[in-house]
Amino acid sequence: MAQPAGDLARPGPADILKLLAPYPGRVAMATRIALICALTAFVTSAYGTPEAAISAYVVFFLNRPDRVLSVVLGSALLLLVTVIVGVVMVVAMFALDDPMWRVAYIAGLSFGLLFVTSASKLRPVGAIMAMIVGFALDELGSVPFGEVATRALLYAWLMVAIPIGISISVNLLIAPSPRKLAGRELAKRLRLVARSLVKPESTGEALSACLHEGDAEIGTWLKLSVVDGSSARDDIAPLRQAVSSTLAILVAADLATREPSGRLPASIAAPIAGTLENMARMLEAGGYPVDIELKLPNVAELTPLARVVVEDLHDAITRFAMVEAQTDVEGEGKADTSAQAGARTQAQVEAGTTPPPAGKRGGFFLPDAFTNPDHVRYALKTTVxxxxxxxxxxxINWPGIHTCFITVYMVSLGTTAETVEKMTLRIIGCLVGAVLGIAAIMFVVPVLSSVAGLMVLVLIGAWLSAWIAFGSPRIAYAGFQIALVFFMCVLQGAAPGYDLSVARDRTIGILIGNVVVYLVFTRVWPVTVAARIEAGLAALRQQWERLVALPDAVARRAQAASAMAQRGALEQDLALMHYEPSWVRPEPQWIAERRNALARLDALEGPMLLIAERHPGDAAIDGWLKRLTGGLPLASDETGAAAVAAPVVPALHAAQNSPLPIAQGPALPGPPNATLPDAAAADDTRTALLKLGDARLTQLEHAASNDAAKELATHAPA
Known part of the structure; x- marks a missing residue:
């Protein structure tokens, strides 16, 4: 059984080995990053540009898995840097000769850029821009006259332009297309389901992780594939249907994995697994399967839950890329989806902690940009x-530790937990990078005789750093810090550096910057993730209320994928509270209550979606949602089940008499007398899903009640 949300400990040695394990595309991503860093080191060495370490480090912020986003991000960053250098040039005219005004301009521009970073879509690169402005003005203060200052600004522009130009060129040549990445991800999920049907005990965590990932990234890749021409417009609708069908396949497989009574015999699991494997190969080859035939043996003897699994798998596989005709009902579903997104956004805005979801289009600034004081506080704390x-x-005239100034912008985040987590990973990465860098200076750099040797050294260090940085988010920041410290140790100028004092000073500066950020962000206006969790739970409840009433299967599954991904994000937020100091973190009871709410939602997501697939708007789902938030009193097994099941029967009859279509499940091959009548089969599977949801929910309620009783006994007066 997976660890409850909020009980996730910091990664141990065994966990780190799992996080470092390869996955499809990880080797290619690390190799591409390492190649760009090595080429950047070659160009900066050839032209003698200063701060070659920063140029190589910028590469880590420029690249994404696909070539389109990588090229767009690099081009946008180059434009931003050009504008920023122009601003610095204007400011330098007034601040170059006066240290007091120079400090004032650095602080003012830092505050303004950081505010925009927090309150707008500039968030991914805004802090880097603020760091470049401050560092450029600081460096200009040490030049003797204007011509040298102009040359220094040109070098500052080249410091970023060189890695951007190389990154764009390499990505256009060897980076994978969005269509390839989308096909590879769908193939990975289908293969995972195939393995789970054969060996369900070993794939439970992997299935849960896939459901937590959601479909947003795949949808983005499909949109981008039209931009770069890797997909024809006519293929997008079938591919989106394939994404929807894959979610249905994952949910059915998750049910079979988690419930012993839902597992399939080998005579049924084997042909399904073989079909999924063939479909995965087609997707990896750049196509998508159509006209799929899946012949299965008699299923009448299976348990009701097993029949649910078979029906859903059969329907999703045979209709994998089959686009349904659009109807007025689908339009209603889209309207509900829009209303749902608006409700979620409003809940987040009222909480003042979370930006609108990625799927919602808007302006450059967030809706709460000028009303939420956290944006101003973040900018002020980071600037201070x-x-x-x-x-x-x-x-103290110790310019060697100037990396403390750079580190502040790299480490600071919106909440205290995220900042402390990032700082912890960066300190670990700093120490690892320092060890690797000093070892390279002592044993490798002295034997280098050409720039080719330096490129190989940078290639190896960048590859190791990128392997960590572009892996799991739980350790990614450590990879970024390893790269920064390693580059600062070995790239000390246009030629290989031998000075150990440079590596020592830069490492000390990074540690100082981390300590300063920790003290400021935990003592001055600390921001807990609790408000974001509270708003997210309320939004999730509203999301499921609207989702289960959607009659269109594609819209319903898309929103279900979004809801599952959002729940996974809330679990990570709850786990982040381990990093919050005791005076910032909420009470243990508050954490336990939210942890139990997420556990209940995890238990009910599958049954709710499976019932909604068959009977949109079923009243039983509303009863479950009320129990999630305490709307119904805690009851025993019998009364609890009756409380939810009471309104179910009339709701079923109402649904059967409504004009909305009700999915009865596919007609599977078998003897004529082997299957139940449609109405009886639908009622049988629905009853099984209701019992499953009630059993899971009651078990969690009793567990929460027992935990509360133990807590009271522990703290009872003697």
């Missing part, structure tokens, strides 16, 4: 920490 570091190394 950065200026403290700037004044520290300036006043």
């Amino acid at each position: 920490a950065a200026m403290f570091c700037y004044l520290l190394y300036s006043q």
Whole structure:
């Protein structure tokens, strides 16, 4: 059984080995990043541009798995850097000769850019822009006259333009297309389901992880595939249907894995697994399967839950890329989807913590940009920490630790938990990078005789860093920090560096920056993730209420994938509370209650979606949702089941008499007398799903009640 949300501990040695395990595309991504870094080192060495380490490090922020986003991001960043250099050039005219005004301009521009970073869509690169402005103005303060300052600004522009140009070129040549990535991801999920049908005990966590990922990234790849021409427009609708069918396949497989009574015998599981394997090969080859035939033996002797699994798998596989005709009902589903997205956004805006979902289009600024004080506080805290570091190394005349100034912008995030987590990973990465960098200076750099040797050294260090940085988010920041420290140790100028004091000073600076950020973000206006969790739970409840009433299968599954991904994100937020200091973190009871709410939602997602597939708007689902939030009193097994099942029968009759279509499940091959009548079979499977949901929910309610009783006994007065 998976660990409950919020009980996720920091990664141990065994967990780290799992997080470092290869996955499809990881080798290619690390190799592409390493190649760009090595070429960047070659160009900066050839032209003698300063801060070659920063140029190589910028590569890690420019690249995404697909070539389209990588090229777009690099082009946008180049445009932003050009504008920023122009701004710095204008500001330098007034601040170059006056240290006091220079400090004031650095602080003012830092605050403004960080506010925009927090309150707009500039979030991924805004902090880097603020760091470039501050660092450029600081460097300009040490030049003797204007011509040198102009040349320094040109070098600052080249510091970013060189890796951007190389990154765009390499991505256009060897980066995978969005269509290839989408096909590869769908193939991976189908193969996982095929394995789960044969060996269900070993794939439960992997299935849950796939459901937590959602379909948003695949949808983005499909849109981008039209932009770069890797997909024809006529193929997009079948591929979106394939994404929808894959979710249905995952949900059915998850039911079979989690419930022993839902597992399939080998005579049925084997042909399904073989068909899924063939479909996966077609997707990896760049196509998609159509006109799929799946012949199965008699299923009348299976348990009701097993029949649910077989029906859903058969229907999703045989209709895998079959686009249904659009109707007015589908339009209603889209309207509900829009209303649902609006409700979720409103709940997040009222909480003042979370930006609108990625699927909702809007302006450059977030809806709460000028009403939420957290944006101003984030900008102010980060600026104060950065200026403290700037004044520290300036006043003690120790420019070697200027990396503390850079680190502040790289580490600071919106909430205390995220900042502390990132800081912890960066300190670990800093120490690892320092060990690798110093070892390289001592044993490798002295034997290098050409720039080719330096490129090989950078290639190896960048590959190891990228392997970590572009893996699991739980350790990704450590990879970024390893790269930064390693580059700063071995790329000390146009030629290989031998000075150990440079590596020492830069490492000390990074550690100082981390400590300063920790003290500021945990003591001054600390922001807990609790508000984001509270708003997310309320939005999830509303999302499922609207989702289960959608009559269109594609819209319903798309929203279900989004809801499951959002629940996974809330579980990660709850787990992040381990990083919050005790004076910031909520009470243990609050955490336990939210953990139990997410566990209940996890238990009910599959049954709710499976019932909604057959009977949209079923009243039983509303009863479950009320029990999730305490709307119904805690009851025993019998009364609890009766409380939810009471309104079910009339709701079923109403649904059968309504004009909306009701899916009865596919007609599977078998003897004429082997299958139940449609109405009886539908009622049988529905009853089984209701019992499953009630049993899961009651078990969790009793577990929560027992935990509460133990807590009271522990704290009872003697």
